[in-house]
Amino acid sequence: MSEASEAKGLSQDQVVLLGPLTRTTRTYWIWVTILTAITLWGAMAYFMQIRYGLGVTGLNTPSYWGIYIIDFVFFIGISHAGTLISAILRISKAEWRRAITRSAEFITVLVIAFGAVQPVLDLGRPDRVLYVIVHGQAWSPLLWDVCSIGLYFTASSIYLYVPMIPDLAVIRDMGIRPRWLYWFLAIGYHDTPSARKTLERIIAVLAVMVIPIAVSVHTVIAWIFALTLRPMWHSTIFGPYFVVGAIYSGIAALIIAMAILRRVYRLENYFKDVHFNNMGLLLLVMSLMWTYFTFAEYLTAWYGGEEAEMATFWSKVSGPFAVPFWLMVISCFLVPFVLMARSATRGVWGTSIASVFVVIGMWLERFNIVVPTSVHPRIEMHWASYLPSWVELSIMAATFSGFILVYMVATKFFPIISLWEIQEGREDSVREVSERVAGYLPDEVEVTSS
Amino acid sequence: MARWGMVIDLDRCNGCQACEIACRAENNIPVCGPQAARENRTISWMQVVSEVHGEWPELRTRFIPRPCMHCDRPPCTPVCPVQATTKDSEGIIAQIYPRCIGCRYCANACPYTVKSFNWRKPVYPDSTLPMLNPDVSTRPVGVIEKCTFCHHRLQTARDEARFEGRPLREGDYRPACAEICPTGAIFFGDLDNPKHKVAKLVEDPRVFRLLGELGTEPKVYYLAEEH
Numbered sequence: 001m002s003e004a005s006e007a008k009g010l011s012q013d014q015v016v017l018l019g020p021l022t023r024t025t026r027t028y029w030i031w032v033t034i035l036t037a038i039t040l041w042g043a044m045a046y047f048m049q050i051r052y053g054l055g056v057t058g059l060n061t062p063s064y065w066g067i068y069i070i071d072f073v074f075f076i077g078i079s080h081a082g083t084l085i086s087a088i089l090r091i092s093k094a095e096w097r098r099a100i101t102r103s104a105e106f107i108t109v110l111v112i113a114f115g116a117v118q119p120v121l122d123l124g125r126p127d128r129v130l131y132v133i134v135h136g137q138a139w140s141p142l143l144w145d146v147c148s149i150g151l152y153f154t155a156s157s158i159y160l161y162v163p164m165i166p167d168l169a170v171i172r173d174m175g176i177r178p179r180w181l182y183w184f185l186a187i188g189y190h191d192t193p194s195a196r197k198t199l200e201r202i203i204a205v206l207a208v209m210v211i212p213i214a215v216s217v218h219t220v221i222a223w224i225f226a227l228t229l230r231p232m233w234h235s236t237i238f239g240p241y242f243v244v245g246a247i248y249s250g251i252a253a254l255i256i257a258m259a260i261l262r263r264v265y266r267l268e269n270y271f272k273d274v275h276f277n278n279m280g281l282l283l284l285v286m287s288l289m290w291t292y293f294t295f296a297e298y299l300t301a302w303y304g305g306e307e308a309e310m311a312t313f314w315s316k317v318s319g320p321f322a323v324p325f326w327l328m329v330i331s332c333f334l335v336p337f338v339l340m341a342r343s344a345t346r347g348v349w350g351t352s353i354a355s356v357f358v359v360i361g362m363w364l365e366r367f368n369i370v371v372p373t374s375v376h377p378r379i380e381m382h383w384a385s386y387l388p389s390w391v392e393l394s395i396m397a398a399t400f401s402g403f404i405l406v407y408m409v410a411t412k413f414f415p416i417i418s419l420w421e422i423q424e425g426r427e428d429s430v431r432e433v434s435e436r437v438a439g440y441l442p443d444e445v446e447v448t449s450s
Numbered sequence: 451m452a453r454w455g456m457v458i459d460l461d462r463c464n465g466c467q468a469c470e471i472a473c474r475a476e477n478n479i480p481v482c483g484p485q486a487a488r489e490n491r492t493i494s495w496m497q498v499v500s501e502v503h504g505e506w507p508e509l510r511t512r513f514i515p516r517p518c519m520h521c522d523r524p525p526c527t528p529v530c531p532v533q534a535t536t537k538d539s540e541g542i543i544a545q546i547y548p549r550c551i552g553c554r555y556c557a558n559a560c561p562y563t564v565k566s567f568n569w570r571k572p573v574y575p576d577s578t579l580p581m582l583n584p585d586v587s588t589r590p591v592g593v594i595e596k597c598t599f600c601h602h603r604l605q606t607a608r609d610e611a612r613f614e615g616r617p618l619r620e621g622d623y624r625p626a627c628a629e630i631c632p633t634g635a636i637f638f639g640d641l642d643n644p645k646h647k648v649a650k651l652v653e654d655p656r657v658f659r660l661l662g663e664l665g666t667e668p669k670v671y672y673l674a675e676e677h
Contacts, residue, residue: 053591054552055570060490062563064554124552124567124592131532131551142531142555228559229525229664377563378661379499379516383490 013422014170017415020265021176024412027264035405042398045391046121054124056391063374063386067396068122070366073221073242074249075115075399076149077362081250081257082108083156084214085282087207093436095429096278098421099270103261104254105160106410111253112153114403119145121395141223152210152217159206165189165199166420181413191420218246225369231308232301232373241293245362248286248332252358255279257407259352261416270417273347280351283358284340291333294365312376321372324364331361453522453541454599455641455669456628457651458515461676462635465513467498469627469636473517476600476626478586480572493566495597496627512675515636517627518543518564518597519660519668526556526565535594541669542599550593557594561661562668565596599638600625620646641669 049056059066082104089097119142120129136143169189172182189195222242225233235241255276262271298317301309316325336354339345345354375384388396410416473479473496482492501512520543527535527543534549535556557565571591574582582588585602589595607623620639628636639646648671651657656673 053568053570055491055591059569061492061566062557063490064557064567119553122553124554124594125550125590128532128549128551131549135532135549137528137531137533139528140531140555141529142553146531224555228529229561229666230558374558378561378664379563381490381563385490 011423013419014174016265016267016269017417017419017422018171018174018176020411021171021413021415028408028412032405032408035401035408038401039398039405042395042402045394045398049121049391049395050126054122056389058387058389058392060384060386062377062381062384063371065122065370065374066386067388067392068118070363070370071396071399072115072118072122073366073370074363075111075118075403076217076221077115077242077246077249077366078253078359079108079111079115079152079156079250080214080218080243080246081111081254082106083152083159083210084108084247085251085254087159087210087214090203090207091211094278095425095433096275098425098429099267099272099417100254100258100275100279101421102160102164102414102418103257103416105156105163106407106414106416107250107253107257108156109153109160110406110410111403112149112156114399116149116153118399141220141227144220145224148213148217148220152213155206155210155213159203159210161185162199162206163203163418163421164414166191166196167415167418170419171415215243218242225373229378230373231306231376231378232312233369235297235300237293237297241297244286244289244293245365248283248290249359249362251279251282251286252336252355252362255283255351255355256359259348259355261411262348265411265416267417270422276348276351277343277346280340280346280354283336283351283354287333287336287340287358291337294329294332308376308378311380312372315372315376316368321368325368328361328364328368331357332365335361451539451642452640453642453669454520454604454623455541455639455648455652455671456517456520456599456625457637457648457657457671457673459635459637459651459673460512460514461656461673462631462633463498463513463515464633465498465500465511466632468630468632469496469515470494470498472626472630473597475581476583476586477598478574478582478588479595480574480588481578482570482572486570489569491567491569493568493572493595495564495566495595497564514660514672515627516562516564516660517625517670518599519562519666519670520597520599522667522669523665525559525561525664525666529555529559531555538601540604542601542604543596544598544601545593545595547587547589547593547595552592552594554594561664561666565594567594568592597625 057066086097086101086104089101120126123129132143132146165186166189168182168186169191172186176182219239219242222238226235226238228234258271258275261267298313301313315321335357339350339354371386375386474494477495479493479495486492496515496517499514499516501514503510503512520541522541524537524543527537531553532549532551534546534551535543537543552567554567557567568589568591572589585606603625604623607618611618611622624638628638637648637651639648641649641652643649651673652671654673656676657671658674659668659671
């Protein structure tokens with residue numbers, strides 16, 4: 001800690017964690033420019049699509065769905081990074097969570113918006129999107145989706161905001177600009193013991209509530225596919241399969257975000273090796289669960305051997321989709337499993353590399369679900385194919401860059417690691433945890449010899 | 451209440467595709483052009499699908515005219531988020547073009563792939579404009595369309611019957627494809643009316659339905675070839 005900051009009465013946490021709110025580097029602005037350019041390019045591509053219709057995409061009959069729906073499933077999956085992981089770790093009192101919950105929750109809230117907009121990009125008549133509310137038809141899984149994603153977005157926004165209030169109050173009191181923003185967001189909070197107690201009670205209730213909501217979101221997305229009669233969509237395990245995949249890709253995205261934040265904001269002291277090791281273990285567990293579900297799904301289709309199912313099955317295993325299929329197996333199972341099973345490769349680099357593979361692999365998984373079934377309708381069309389156009393690829397690039405951009409901007413306005421939770425960890429948790437562990441052990445009783 | 455249905459005798463179908471042309475003219479289906487054909491983006495409500503059986507020189511080609519099946523248990527209607535595709539009281543699956551948001555969920559849910567999407571703004575060459583059917587609305591870009599059993603003809607037939615003060619007779623209401631078929635392979639009528647020919651034909655031992663095992667209960671029946 002420098003003498004200057006000591007003189008101002010700032011703690012080490014405040015100096016490191018609030019630094020990004022006041023200092024911005026040239027590299028940051030370069031990245032902002034690049035990402036803004038890509039996002040604007042995508043916006044231009046969408047303008048083309050609005051003007052000329054979906055004809056500018058690579059979609060056709062019977063490939064009615066493509067990149068947009070793949071990205072929809074993928075990005076909503078990534079959103080399971082935050083809220084769900086943070087809620088589970090909070091409830092299970094995992095002490096190592098303290099440094100990572102905030103960055104995880106930010107991913108959730110910001111990525112949901114980018115995911116939820118994808119089906120709207122996919123609409124033939126985006127001007128009529130509000131008909132879903134005005135003329136909603138309750139039997140449609142798409143309507144269930146609107147409800148569950150809306151609920152999830154609301155709940156995770158609250159779940160991001162409420163645990164941030166004490167930090168916002170600190171920032172307000174320090175007078176960091178823009179003052180009106182922090183004054184408004186801190187809603188007059190003062191960090192008294194009773195206020196803190198109320199806050200923690202609200203967080204505990206929210207953490208329990210967001211878990212079923214998060215599970216429902218990806219289950220309903222799976223049902224969009226599973227409730228049709230299409231080969232290899234019409235599957236009972238699709239709900240849990242999608243949820244597992246979502247959590248898997250979410251953990252991977254969180255690891256990548258942590259690794260980048262650690263490097264650019266010098267957070268080595270907060271995102272320690274142990275955090276990456278633990279996240280790596282979660283990744284290992286999820287890779288095994290994903291593999292188990294995938295194996296169960298494909299074995300069931302293959303053993304049944306129904307003609308329509310087999311057309312889709314073989315197109316993935318040894319047909320035109322063999323490359324994305326086996327790349328998916330390599331990047332969702334082989335690479336992460338081999339890297340994460342050894343403690344030596346569960347460091348920052350190992351987990352980051354595994355995570356990049358998982359994120360790519362999970363995108364391919366969504367591709368392998370949407371496209372091969374689409375081009376193999378029950379009444380075969382031998383000429384069916386799908387190749388995304390530049391418009392779709394540009395919008396996809398813009399979605400990625402747009403998400404990274406808003407995440408970067410968010411780190412400039414809000415501390416990406418929870419100050420008060422770290423402080424609480426330092427002050428209370430060490431004692432609480434040793435008391436808790438002592439509580440697990442048999443009580444000491446006087447031993448009398450008879 | 452009638453339950454409109456169709457029986458197609460494959461023994462009589464010679465694959466001439468007159469039904470496709472009649473449908474196109476009747477329902478103002480745009481001719482999408484060679485580019486759309488290359489991109490698999492043509493629109494057709496009635497399509498003669500050909501299946502080749504056997505090995506050369508013992509080849510047999512089977513022609514299956516395929517309109518919308520107008521299922522009694524349609525997989526397409528429950529998934530529509532805005533009720534733009536519905537089953538009406540007489541069993542016809544309708545498409546409501548001004549309501550459709552273009553999500554294409556119904557197209558994906560249909561096991562028969564009979565729904566077409568307007569990927570581009572439909573164009574009608576000037577020379578075809580006078581030939582458009584005023585009873586059928588043209589569709590805008592970005593919506594789904596499909597065979598409606600020419601239900602505008604049902605309205606006309608009903609109006610005429612009412613005007614003449616008589617009940618609707620068999621044959622008053624027939625879709626364009628059934629009317630045009632030069633070999634008389636397409637029969638149309640009320641499946642619930644025992645006096646109608648289609649009601650008798652569906653008792654024929656040759657009868658089958660496409661993907662009948664799915665339980666969608668199509669109201670388009672086929673009579674298999676006898677030889």
